[in-house]
Structures are given as structure tokens and as C-alpha cells.
Amino acid sequence: MSRWDLIIYDFDGTLYDTRPGLERVLHQTLRTFGFDPDQYTLKDFIGPPMEWSLEHTVGAPASMIQEMLDYFRPRYQEAALEHLVFFDGALALLEELQAKKIKQAVASLKFSPLLSRIIQEVEITDQFEVIAGHDPQQPRTKTELIRHVLEQIPAKNPIMIGDRHFDLVGAQNVGIPFIGADYGYANDGDELANSTYRVKDIQELRQLLLV
Secondary structure, eight states: OOSOSEEEEOOBTTTBOOHHHHHHHHHHHHHHTTOOGGGSOGGGGSSSOHHHHIIIIIOOOHHHHHHHHHHHHHHHHHHHHHOOOBOTTHHHHHHHHHHTTOEEEEEEEEEHHHHHHHHHHTTOGGGOSEEEEEOTTSOOOHHHHHHHHHHHSOOSSEEEEESSHHHHHHHHHHTOOEEEETTSOOOTTTTTTTOSEEESSHHHHHHHHTO
């Protein structure tokens, strides 16, 4: 069994390996709009919503951001669905936890339609009680997404798993423990330093969740 009765996952960099689908399309988008992709690392764009990264990381003017998103999103969706890469052991872990009747959910800042589509493509929709993604029309912070999950699923001992500082802060803000996924896309410097637990791969995560 597990000491936790609800496991909330971030998606990119926690269950899903974003790099294969994202890198080429991101570089293409930046070049198309006059930005040098070599000035940034892929990690700068994994975690927050893309519009946030374009504004705060790239410094794109507000008047350009929607046009960049309209260019990026359909191309990224095609690439993401072509490269459905999950971290080794992640899908098996979801299945094992479901078999043990442990509730699972996703709280991700990934664009909600694409998040749902990827989950549908690999046929794991029924393994999650709630899938909470990013809606540009009603944007929510990671804290608000986690809180939404907790409001939907009664749980005495929930835990959050993620690979970025946004995930850690969200868990802290709602008062639940946090597992830092060191195998994900945290930037250089220890942005997961205040995690309750740390794991280096899915195998370690499994051992922690099923103790």
C-alpha cells in the first residue's frame, strides 16, 4: 500500500519527457519571430505556461505573444503527439497505483487541450480522478491548480510530485508534502532544495510511494 491516499503529479518533467517534442518546434518559433534560441535552454520553457516564458524569459512584447502562441501551439501539438515519450517506468507506476486503489491526479501548467490529448493517446485517462491543466482564458497558478484538485478529491494524506520550483511552492502553499523529481527539468542551482523528499528516477519514486 501507500502512506498517501492521493498522489498529485505535475506532468512535463515528472511523468512525461517533454524534450523530444518541444525542442525543434520551440527553436523554430523563436527564429521565426526574430529571437536567437541559442540564448536560452530548454529548461527555461518547461514548467510555466508558454505565454509566461515568452514574456518573462524571452522578453517578447505583449503585442507579439499571441501571434507566437498561434504559431507554436499547432506545431507543438503535432510534434508532441508524434513523440509520446514518458519517463521509464512512469506508465507502469500509474497502473500499479491504480490497481492498489490509490487516487491519482494531474495538476499541470501545460496547455489543457494538449495535456488531455496526450493522456488520451496513451490511454491513461481513467487512471486520474482529476486532470487540471492551463486554460489561458481562466489562468490559474500552480497553487490554485493543486487546491482545485484537493477540493475535488477528499484526501487525508495527499502528496505532490514535480520537477520545478513552481510545483514545490504550490505544494507548500496548500500545506502538503512534496517529492522533488530530480530526473526532470529543474534549472541549475538547487531549486528543489526544500522538498520533503527527493528522487532521482521513477524507480526511486515507486519505492517511496509504495513503502
